[in-house]
Amino acid sequence: MKNREETYEIMDVCLLAGKIMLRSGAETYRVEDTMQRIASALGIEQSHSYVTPTAILFSAEDRKPETTRLARISERTTDLKKVVLVNDVSRRISNGIIDLDEARRQLREIETSQLMFSFWLQVLAAALASGCFVIMFQGGWYDFLPAFIAGGAGYYSVILFHRLIPVKFFAEFLGSVIIGVVSYLFIIFHLGVELDKIIIGAVMPLVPGLLLTNAVRDLMAGHLVSGISKGAEAFLTAFAIGSGIAVVLSFL
Incomplete structure (x- = not known):
């Protein structure tokens, strides 16, 4: 003992x-x-x-x-x-x-220790992923650059707003609003073609994929409280992203 x-x-x-x-x-x-x-x-x-x-x-x-x-x-x-x-x-x-x-x-x-990649490298990776998601969702290469810029701007905004506003929901909401605005500006100036593909590609880096995966794995392992909690958090993140885009599209 x-x-x-x-x-x-x-x-x-x-x-x-x-x-x-x-x-x-x-x-x-x-x-x-x-x-x-x-x-x-x-x-x-x-x-x-x-x-x-x-x-x-x-x-x-x-x-x-x-x-x-x-x-x-x-x-x-x-x-x-x-x-x-x-x-x-x-x-x-x-x-x-x-x-x-x-x-x-x-x-x-x-x-x-600080093992995460640098801030600007994370933004660049999010921007590149946004452009690639456009191609994956059968969009055209002409929408690669708009999604690249919109996705990078959105991800940058989420990190910045989260530092200013501790509530994660508002940071994700404002970040998705910026994605919607930037994407729409590309369409207005005829620098992009398919608004839906640009927006979908740009918001993908914000989607809580790991959170959803962990929620399902915890539920399967019998950790019901943690699984439901993480699922609710993922739902709020998805709701924030969808609400921000809906606000922008409602004013078009």
């Missing part, structure tokens, strides 16, 4: 791993499984975790009364590189390659 201080240290490492994964877009069941594997490898045989998109509850039964810790998750993004790195740390702990202190050090490095 471990002393209380050592139990707290192990729980801190488990919660740190869980927070990094959940903030980076990992599925709920993957977060719970990783935390329990780390705890078991470090000596806590009986542990329980309950993960939602906004909070993590983790308890250890090695001591009486049972020790429970809570971690609040306020921001979430998509950074699968961090998920992979945390999984790698978990495997090395399970194999006995690293100890508790080294695991904590590596997890803190992962938490503070």
Whole structure:
């Protein structure tokens, strides 16, 4: 039986791993499984975790009364590189390659590291993807450049507005409004042909594909609360995108 201080240290490492994964877009069941594997490898045989998109509850039964810790998750993004790195740390702990202190050090490095691509590279990738989606949806190459510019402007606006307005819904709504306006301007000046294809291609980088996938996977794994929560979040994102485009089209 471990002393209380050592139990707290192990729980801190488990919660740190869980927070990094959940903030980076990992599925709920993957977060719970990783935390329990780390705890078991470090000596806590009986542990329980309950993960939602906004909070993590983790308890250890090695001591009486049972020790429970809570971690609040306020921001979430998509950074699968961090998920992979945390999984790698978990495997090395399970194999006995690293100890508790080294695991904590590596997890803190992962938490503070900036592994995402630069801001302008993300905007460029979104713009390029928008143009390619036009071709994929059987649009013409003459609409590639309008979708490229509209998609890049929309994605740039979403990131900018999200920094100014913490509510994600309004940032996505305003970003889709800008996509609709820019797309329509290309049509007015005869620089584009099919407005619907341009708009569809430009909004695709904003579509919550990973969120929907995780929602379905969590539901299939039996995590009903997390699955429904992520599904509702994806629905709000889709509603924000559709509402912004509808506002623009209503004034045409």
